[in-house]
Amino acid sequence: MIKVSVMYPNSKDVQFDADYYKTKHLPMIIDALGSALKGLELDLGLASRAPGESAPYVAIAHLKFDSVAAFQESFGPHAETFAADVENYSTVQGVLQISELITF
Numbered sequence: 001m002i003k004v005s006v007m008y009p010n011s012k013d014v015q016f017d018a019d020y021y022k023t024k025h026l027p028m029i030i031d032a033l034g035s036a037l038k039g040l041e042l043d044l045g046l047a048s049r050a051p052g053e054s055a056p057y058v059a060i061a062h063l064k065f066d067s068v069a070a071f072q073e074s075f076g077p078h079a080e081t082f083a084a085d086v087e088n089y090s091t092v093q094g095v096l097q098i099s100e101l102i103t104f
Contacts, residue, residue, distance in 0.1 A: 005097045010045055018059065021042075039063075
């Protein structure tokens, strides 16, 4: 299993509409990816190591797939639509990382 993480870097000027992301953007992704998507989690950044320090990421979405190929085949046809929607919820582009998912 793999995990695709989309991480939105935080800074003082970043705007991120978490409500839109949760109620519009993520449901659009879930519908488009269908059964290829095996799970989705959303982290909304609260803080960092030091008291009063902002979280390094305003949000991180974790999408689970059986394989890199399954991700690419399901996500690829919709990538432009997903990217075009970013302006509706964020002033920053997400950074994407694909990881092997190992659970203990």
